[in-house]
Amino acid sequence: MSKQKMIKAPRGTYDILPDQSYKWAWISDKFKQVAASFNYLELVTPIFESAQLFERSVGDQTDIIEKEMYKFKDRKGRLLALRPEGTAPVVRSYIENNLRAGNSISKLFYNGPMFRYDRPQKGRYRQFYQYGIEYIGTADPFADAEVILFSDYLMSGLGLEKYRLEINSIGCSLCSEQYNKALVTYFQRYTDQLCSDCQKRIKNNPKRLLDCKVPNCKSLADNAPSMLDYLDEKCQEHFEQLKSHLDSLDVDYIVNPKIVRGLDYYNRTAFEIIDIATEAQTALLGGGRYDNLIEFLGGKDTPAIGMAGGIERLIAAMEKENLPFGEQPKPDIYVINNDISTKKEAMLVTAKLRKNGLKVEFEIEKNSFNKQFKAALKSGANFTAIIGEDEKNTDTVTIKNLRKEEQSRYKNDEIVAIMNEKCKKHR
């Protein structure tokens, strides 16, 4: 095939190659362990949904909906979208399947690819992998504390140290309205000093002004009124309780009143875990409360809180801190034959060992003993099983421990039991 006709992975996507894939497995295993210890159950939803689901829940003024969503029509003209985030599908499924029936609280986790049409760069892809949890059915600040504790356990469980938890309360719709008014009043005095984006933000979403990176806007934002001063009594109380729970749990955090989560459905608690090892302060994970979303999407009035994080960014952060991802899988035993005349016997021994659950490689292509032996060493196997003329004639197999340089011969029909024992010891 000529070079120009080579089909490559689409922009912003990539293959997780065999020498990397164990890292994904390591992280999702760890995530599932933490989920199990907090008693969350897995919910798997489709990778595409009705486009409306996201337009209504995420908010049609957001970048995600305005320009990042993979939206398409299927052959019957249905408007669908590749999911750009995980919460809306979980909520849709929760309502549709009536998951509250018989159980007032649902604790769900998910893990899988998400899609956003962004400009790709490191830690930002068009197909990326996200894990997340949703704690549905309670407005109690204990739930907020638990979701944050989960996030903290996940980070520390993976060995990460250079991260920071930031929390905030963005209040309920009432406080938010008051606060927006205050912000508009404040910023209107400086309209002509604001960047063009922020001039629009005053009208559409004044809170977004707070995390504008343009220096002028930034210094104006520093002196802007704080959300925390506009919380009503109940929201204030909720936030105080959360902080007190986190203090009791010994979870370190800082209050950052400028956290504004990007999606419209959030209220009250918002939090992020920031990677402080990388210069660009990218969020490793983010979450918050969304007490109105379920009713908004047609369910009963049900409070909820959740969090989600990106696996690519976790891997990048772990690599920066030189953390282990477990080991790349290796065979237990590498079976080699002396020459072609014993290849069939070697194949049979291999089959027998594999059937017993051992990880076994069988050298097919190379015929020289020396080459096979070197291949065995390179594979990382702990043992090699040798089947040559002598073994064939005496119905035995030579087993060599490649670490200890010891070897001995065993009867062919005992080999499975013996190797089961030896390999168990080695794990």
Add this chain to the structure above:
RNA sequence: GGGUCGGUAGACAAAAUGGUAAAGUCGGCAGGUUGUGGCCCUGUCAUCUGCGGGUUCGAGUCCCGCCCGUCCCUCCA
């Protein structure tokens, strides 16, 4: 979507001021070495500079378009 820098073998990578492109390291394969250790030695592995076009006697180099990556904005995970 705006801007930056970049793209040379399977991987990494050197050199070429518009004038014969490709050293080196790793890796693969074969042999040295037909039953025993990662070493070592030898051979071998690109009709070719991301793709397409232009200028030129001559383009990896200059120009235009596109693709991909990178970083900064925007934004997010």
